[in-house]
Amino acid sequence: MTIENNYSGQKQMLTISTLAFFVSVMVWFNMAPFQSTIQKQLALTGEEIGALMIVNLALSIPGRIIIGRLVDRYGPRNVFSLLLITMSIPCFIFAIGTNYMQLLISRLILGTIGASFVVGIRMVTEWFPARQGGLAQGIYAGWGNFGSSFAALTLPSFALLFGGENGWRYAIFITGLIALIYGIIFFMTAKNTPAWKAFPYTKDTNPIKATTRNDLKLLLLISFPIYGGMGILIWTLQQNGVLPNQMAFLFYIAIGTFYLFNMRKRWKENIEYLKLGVPDSDKYSMRSVAILSIGYFATFGSELAIISMLPMFFLDSFAVNAVIASVIASSFAFTNLVARPAGGWLSDRFGRKKVLLVLLALLSCLYVGMSFLQNSWPIYLAILLTVCCSIVSQAASGAIFSMVSLVKKNRTGQISGMVGAYGNIGSLCFLAVLNISHSSIFFLTIAAGLILCFVATLTMHVQKKPQTNTKNSNKKLVRVH
Known part of the structure; x- marks a missing residue:
């Protein structure tokens, strides 16, 4: 078997990295289905609820730069796992928040999870030869980004299932719990490269x-x-x-x-x-x-x-x-x-x-x-x-x-x-x-x-x-x- 073809396990790595990005996007946009509910329950103005959606994007911009450095230095396995686990914390805080400032700060921090995209790109690059890289990265990005639509389609049902005025809180809390659990699973199952390759770590961040x-x-x-x-x-x-x-x-x-x-x-x-x-x-x-x-x-x-x-x-x-x-x-x-x-x-x-x-x-x-x-x-x-x-x-x-x-x-x-x-x-x-x-x-x-x-x-x-x-x-x- 040639080196180029010795990528045993690449489909598994593509699957678990795509799921990690899918979970990240689902958490990133878990507020969208409940905007009107949150606004009414917490008596927020239209400008305030709009600001929550805006700050949700804020830290994903510098976050992608910083996470890109970290993944080159420490590898996608460590960085993706840590990102999912740590971002579950602001997700939990947002779910139980009772005033606007709590929601605003937790949402601002939670926007960092949008930087998860670059982690999987690096991982997929290591697991697929150049002639297959475009398709693999397309699958990762295309199916991972579907997490936002999945959140819009399923989270309202979770809220109705739990019922009551706090249904949205339970639904958002569940997404944080999924991120926490999957972060652990990812750390236990992911590999930065196939066995025959050495991950080319950079010397610094x-x-x-x-x-x-x-x-x-x-x-x-x-x-x-x-x-x-x-x-x-x-x-x-x-x-x-x-x-x-x-x-x-x-x-x-x-x-x-x-x-x-x-x-x-x-x-x-x-x-x-x-x-x-x-x-x-x-x-x-x-x-x-x-x-x-x-x-x-x-x-x-x-x-x-x-x-x-x-x-x-x-x-x-x-x-x-x-x-x-x-x-x-x-x-x-x-x-x-x-x-x-x-x-x-x-x-x-x-x-x-x-x-x-x-x-x-x-x-x-x-x-x-x-x-x-x-x-x-x-x-x-x-x-x-x-x-x-x-x-x-x-x-x-x-x-x-x-x-x-x-x-x-x-x-x-x-x-x-x-x-x-x-x-x-x-x-x-x-x-x-x-x-x-x-x-x-x-x-x-x-x-x-x-x-x-x-x-x-x-x-x-x-x-x-x-x-x-x-x-x-x-x-x-x-x-x-």
């Missing part, structure tokens, strides 16, 4: 380093939106009236100061690192990281934004009731089960760069079509266009992540953390555009972002296969243009 001076400048540039995304969150809370203007101003100053301090520190560290001389085996393309990040910003970011706005859009634009509008919006979740794996499979089969370019071009055209949607359209045509956008955007997301592990194998956690964070930032930016404009401008902005990604991808160099880390071999990287 420091931020990702550039390997050339030009890459260092690009690294500082693409780090800015991470902090900018937090600024958009503060702005949204300010606009909703939840955060007073004076306090928001202080947060802006703190974020700006933190960015400048960190970038100054990172510059110094990287200059010292570059002065020592970077071996060719350690070099990788920061431009590829930037292009993939921008691509995920436009594809997955638009997907998250549209899921948030689609029910209200169909309610306002077409003569449908809330149930029908919710069903239409759910198409994004259900098509994800097939579309994201399909994007990975197409990349494995026909070439990653070629497939991504086709999907980006097609998706930009579809979003231009969405900008012309109005109530004079037949409803079936509007639904068809929406479903097509759903399928292509998720396939494009799968195609992007099929390329992440090809940039630098032992930095996959950090790179996927950066790329994944850009997806969350994209959703915040697109929703901010929607808040200050019209839906047609919203869709055209997404289309423009996709065209920019298409042009950038044309310049990207894609590796044929990632570096192989074995106990007895050290193969060189091969690049194709």
Whole structure:
């Protein structure tokens, strides 16, 4: 049996990592089915309940960066287990919370579980050869993300089963208990790599380093939106009236100061690192990281934004009731089960760069079509266009992540953390555009972002296969243009 084919147990590892991400997403969005119940029972305003949903996304942005470093340093088995176990605590606190501040703080901390995505990406990368990596990562992301829909479909039934005004508390508490138990199960059953491979741990948890001076400048540039995304969150809370203007101003100053301090520190560290001389085996393309990040910003970011706005859009634009509008919006979740794996499979089969370019071009055209949607359209045509956008955007997301592990194998956690964070930032930016404009401008902005990604991808160099880390071999990287 050849080394490349000696991946015994890979299906089991894919299954348990996908379930771990599924549980994480279910916990992450366990509040969504009970928004109106929580608002009524605790006498919260519309702005306060909206703020809870916003802060639920906040720490997933920097969390993906930090978790990416940790998984490269300590391995996915340890990090995923610890994340599930520790995040059960704020979940329990939210379930028993009796005042708004308890709910707000626990929800803010709980948002960190959204960073779980990057852990499984690293684990799947180790368990599948490059020719199968796109499909495997697509299955992991597509079926794992279905946890949000599963929560929406099942948690209300749990609440009804227990009955009473505290039914929602029992349902949310159960999700925390599932995370706690599965965290233990994952630690006992998961393996970082097949037996013949040595997991390429990094020596520290420091931020990702550039390997050339030009890459260092690009690294500082693409780090800015991470902090900018937090600024958009503060702005949204300010606009909703939840955060007073004076306090928001202080947060802006703190974020700006933190960015400048960190970038100054990172510059110094990287200059010292570059002065020592970077071996060719350690070099990788920061431009590829930037292009993939921008691509995920436009594809997955638009997907998250549209899921948030689609029910209200169909309610306002077409003569449908809330149930029908919710069903239409759910198409994004259900098509994800097939579309994201399909994007990975197409990349494995026909070439990653070629497939991504086709999907980006097609998706930009579809979003231009969405900008012309109005109530004079037949409803079936509007639904068809929406479903097509759903399928292509998720396939494009799968195609992007099929390329992440090809940039630098032992930095996959950090790179996927950066790329994944850009997806969350994209959703915040697109929703901010929607808040200050019209839906047609919203869709055209997404289309423009996709065209920019298409042009950038044309310049990207894609590796044929990632570096192989074995106990007895050290193969060189091969690049194709």
